[in-house]
Amino acid sequence: MLTILFDGVAYGMLLFVLACGLSVTLGLMNFVNLAHGAFAMAGGYITVVLVNRAGLPFVAGLVLAFFATAAIGALLERILYVHVYAKSHLDQVLFTIGLVFMSVAAIDYVMGSSQQFVQIPAALQGQFDVFGVGVGRYRLLIIVVCGLLTVALQFVLMATRFGSRLRAAVDDQRVARGLGINVGAVFAITFAVGSGLAGLGGALGAEILGLDPIFPLKYMIYFLIVVTVGGTSSITGPFVASILLGIGDVAGKYYFPSLGAFVIYTIMIVVLIWRPQGLFARGATR
Amino acid sequence: MNNKIDTAVTRFLTNRARIGPFELAFWIAAFATIYLLPGRHLILTEIAIWGLFALSLDLILGFAGIISLGHAAFFGVGAYAAGLLAKHEVIVEPSIALVFAGLVAAALGFATSFLVLRGSDLTRLMVTLGVALVCFELANKFADVTGGADGLQGVSDHLAPVFGVFRFDLFGHNAYIYTLAWLFVMFVLARRIVNSPFGLSLKAIKGNALRSSAIGIAVNWRLIAIYTLSAGYAGIAGGLLAQTQAFASLSMLSIDRSADVLLILIIGGPGYLYGGLVGALVYRLLQDFLSSFSSRYWQFWIGFVLIMMVLFGRVYGGIIAAVIIGATIWFDLSPTWSFLVLGLSLLVLGLAREILVKWIALAEQQVSTWLSRVWTQSKSTIRARLDHGAGA
Numbered sequence: 001m002l003t004i005l006f007d008g009v010a011y012g013m014l015l016f017v018l019a020c021g022l023s024v025t026l027g028l029m030n031f032v033n034l035a036h037g038a039f040a041m042a043g044g045y046i047t048v049v050l051v052n053r054a055g056l057p058f059v060a061g062l063v064l065a066f067f068a069t070a071a072i073g074a075l076l077e078r079i080l081y082v083h084v085y086a087k088s089h090l091d092q093v094l095f096t097i098g099l100v101f102m103s104v105a106a107i108d109y110v111m112g113s114s115q116q117f118v119q120i121p122a123a124l125q126g127q128f129d130v131f132g133v134g135v136g137r138y139r140l141l142i143i144v145v146c147g148l149l150t151v152a153l154q155f156v157l158m159a160t161r162f163g164s165r166l167r168a169a170v171d172d173q174r175v176a177r178g179l180g181i182n183v184g185a186v187f188a189i190t191f192a193v194g195s196g197l198a199g200l201g202g203a204l205g206a207e208i209l210g211l212d213p214i215f216p217l218k219y220m221i222y223f224l225i226v227v228t229v230g231g232t233s234s235i236t237g238p239f240v241a242s243i244l245l246g247i248g249d250v251a252g253k254y255y256f257p258s259l260g261a262f263v264i265y266t267i268m269i270v271v272l273i274w275r276p277q278g279l280f281a282r283g284a285t286r
Numbered sequence: 287m288n289n290k291i292d293t294a295v296t297r298f299l300t301n302r303a304r305i306g307p308f309e310l311a312f313w314i315a316a317f318a319t320i321y322l323l324p325g326r327h328l329i330l331t332e333i334a335i336w337g338l339f340a341l342s343l344d345l346i347l348g349f350a351g352i353i354s355l356g357h358a359a360f361f362g363v364g365a366y367a368a369g370l371l372a373k374h375e376v377i378v379e380p381s382i383a384l385v386f387a388g389l390v391a392a393a394l395g396f397a398t399s400f401l402v403l404r405g406s407d408l409t410r411l412m413v414t415l416g417v418a419l420v421c422f423e424l425a426n427k428f429a430d431v432t433g434g435a436d437g438l439q440g441v442s443d444h445l446a447p448v449f450g451v452f453r454f455d456l457f458g459h460n461a462y463i464y465t466l467a468w469l470f471v472m473f474v475l476a477r478r479i480v481n482s483p484f485g486l487s488l489k490a491i492k493g494n495a496l497r498s499s500a501i502g503i504a505v506n507w508r509l510i511a512i513y514t515l516s517a518g519y520a521g522i523a524g525g526l527l528a529q530t531q532a533f534a535s536l537s538m539l540s541i542d543r544s545a546d547v548l549l550i551l552i553i554g555g556p557g558y559l560y561g562g563l564v565g566a567l568v569y570r571l572l573q574d575f576l577s578s579f580s581s582r583y584w585q586f587w588i589g590f591v592l593i594m595m596v597l598f599g600r601v602y603g604g605i606i607a608a609v610i611i612g613a614t615i616w617f618d619l620s621p622t623w624s625f626l627v628l629g630l631s632l633l634v635l636g637l638a639r640e641i642l643v644k645w646i647a648l649a650e651q652q653v654s655t656w657l658s659r660v661w662t663q664s665k666s667t668i669r670a671r672l673d674h675g676a677g678a
Contacts, residue, residue, distance in 0.1 A: 032407070075633075089411075098596070101585045101586065101588055101589030102585075102593070108585075221416070224408075265416045265420045265423065273401055
């Protein structure tokens, strides 16, 4: 029972790191980025190549995955995404689906369609018992890393100048512009960091989520659930939503294996009917 | 006074609904393929089914402005309904079974339409996607009914000939005629609906839902009606596929299919009904043609085309993408090189977008002024010649 809770929390933390970038970009630019999972996949594959083929230590692989994906995100944002912000939601959907298709085909061609695994150091494998509760070392690592990241993000968002600019831009882009905040630059940085976090999440989660070329399509719905259920006005909303989603998914698969992912989708639809703005939204501002 | 307005409105509506020469030519060509291309009936059947499916999406996207990422739910439900009806010998006459398949899908559409009414584009996207995923999971879990991952077998065993006469043959001739007839009937119906006052009110809702409700349009009920209708259309398309292929599988419910039908509609252009049909024709023929080079590129190419279409507009983006992809095929590049070329050209075109768009606009302007000058000149020379002739 507690093991399931533990696994669920680890899973939820992972989802949060994967999806928090998406929630900020969605709230900031009202931009539907279905290609967010592609960045996560990129991070995962970068780690696979670095750790398995080049023989780098696992931690170095994680750090490099973050920076490499952030760089890719910044590049694509400045070159391609900027043209699409002002377009309709349909265009945004088509554009990002196009990106997903290209990334899926490219990864399929370069790395093959089979599932990839990251070689995890022996020290992180296995379980140990804490008062009779089985605790996986790797999952503990995930919880620690993601927990630290969450605290750091919350700190940046709430206590730094950049964070207050970002919050101002999310609340009302036009007024923020009028106050002299360079919303474009704030957005570019946020996008890059969000992509980097997705890449890190993809690298960390390769073990749990599985890494294959259709990753962006498979987990797109999970990211979107986190964002729509959690709302886009803060990061606490998505955080609570991803923890709930993680626990719900793990528990659902454990207790009702015959229903599978069905539980999650049903919960999502119910929440969306009940509160279309998300569970933790402060109400519609726009 | 009232009468005058009435006649004006009637005249407007009749003018909108007038059948143009291109439309006539399109359908004559479509029916001519029955005799002219007897060897291509299998792929033509598939194209007609995709066309009907895209038409169903056009009804909600092009006319009511609802973005759906889960339209395959209705397609798949229709397919399974038609398949199960035939397999268990409930209704063996295909055309009646198909009507039922459409009704089942429409019922699902009606039930889920209330979800689609709520919220923004993103919520709609999520909910449609969620409904499709739930349907997929259900079909997967209830394997004893649907056959699960193996698909629904044994559809053809009990399927009676159409009207008791025309059996689905191996070469798909009768299947094609049957499918085309359905497509035509459903198209004519859709055409009537979108040209009716109801169709006009949908366009108003798409333009601005708040203002349409202010002039007395019952926004929600109109949306529910068109969503239900569209689901029924998708169900019939799915049922057609299940009947003509004698098979129904999980892939008919998958998100790939929802994305594909969206692409088809976008390639053909939403909002004028023929978009789905043209898109299906182009998409399927391209897929057939390009897959002979390598099926690996297909998704990469489609992604590239989509991005170009968003960046440079549907027409010019399509042309640019076609030129670049055509060049990689023409120079017979190795896979690695063509991936690199496409990826790099994506970045370069993204950087140069502003300039390119300006050039395109400039070129467009020059061509149009040139055309209008040629037109007025030729008119004046003709008039001068006529005057001259009259004078002499």
